[in-house]
Amino acid sequence: MIQRQIKQLKGGGPSQSGIMSDRFDCKNCNESLYGRKYIQVEDKPHCIPCYDCLYANTCQECKEIISHNAKELFYENRHYHEHCFRCFRCERSLADEPFTSQDNSLVCSSCYCSEFSSKCVACDKTVMPGSRMLEYDGSTWHEDCFVCHGCEKPIGAEAFIPDNNNYYCVPCYEGRFAPRCSHCKKALTKGGVTYKDEVWHKECFFCTGCKAPLAGQPFTSQGESPYCVKCFSNLYAKKCAGCNTAITGFGDGRYVSFEDRQWHQPCFKCSRCSVSLVGSGFFPDRDQILCADCNDDD
Incomplete structure (x- = not known):
């Protein structure tokens, strides 16, 4: 917030009802104030030179005293002459203009935006500080400029789907590409x-x-x-001739097939002695299969 200060001057000494022989002097230099302008500080009168020397502030910009009769601007514990309160880049007056502070220097909105604000990739205009915008993948848009490549409606805060360098609202993307x-x-x-x-x-x-x-x-x-x-x-699924359960091909999945019958590998064994017949010779005997030894016993 900018504050303005203008000193209130008084003059002429005591009222006419005072006694002329009473002294009315500056509280600092003790010189008479009769017929002179003065400024009271905590009800103590001071001549103008003493007031400026003791109480006037120093301008942040030009480093000179802000005298009693000058307009003074105050911002963030710093004091300025009115004509010194200006943009440090273009030097335009900021007394009645919006501004910001950059590295302890005052900057008007135009200069700040030109140097520090992002530009909308759609319209190439500055995205003003405080305005509604959208940032994605290192780029910036005005909210109204971030539109669907399909229907051209602003996407706003809704979900969107990027495709190469284009952006689509979900309904348009689903209709075109999904x-x-x-x-x-x-x-x-x-x-x-x-x-x-x-x-x-x-x-x-x-x-x-x-x-x-x-x-x-x-x-x-x-x-x-x-x-x-x-x-x-x-x-x-076909049924295993040994266990009568389905041969699905899942799990181990290996099976043995002979004529019109199939067996899980673990089920392919001699019908009499139960020795595994996988990889071995065998002899069919009606509904049975026999190893060589059991077949010889017959």
Whole structure:
């Protein structure tokens, strides 16, 4: 805040009712004040030279005394002549102008903006201090200049998506660039699942059989349709001739196939002595398979 000070002068000595023989002197130099102008400080009269010497402030700009009859401006514990209160760059008077302080020097708004304020990358005009603006990736915009490249409406505080050197509101970006979910056909803007060169929302990628979500879970497919392990096993997997459970290909996944029968590898063993037949010769005997020793016993 700027404060102005103007000294109040008095003159003429005591009132006419006073006795002329009474002394009326300056409290500093003791010279008579009859017929002279003076200034009272705490009810003590001072001649003008003594007042200026004892009480006048020094101008921050020119370093000279601010005399009793000069207009004085006061800002942040500093005193100025009115004509010295000016921008240190363009020297325009700041007595009735907005200004700021930069490194203890006074700067008018125009000079401050030219040197220190950012420029809007859209309109190339200065972003005035205190105005509403948006900063992103090292660039600055007036709030009204930061608009969607698609619909050209101001984005303001809403979410936006950068694309190269352009910025889009979410509806425009989704309409122009976002991939579409293979199930619901709506835009997919984050996350999702990719399968067979197509994309799904996580919640849209589910088992064809039981509709359970498959994102993050083991699954397989039958034709073009994805299935969870349980549904695939129940609907399509062949049964192990040894344990009669589904051979799904999950887990270890290895199995042995002979004619129209399949076995999990651990289940492929001699029907009599239970020795593993994986990698060994075996002999089919109706519904059984036998190792060489058990076959010889016959």
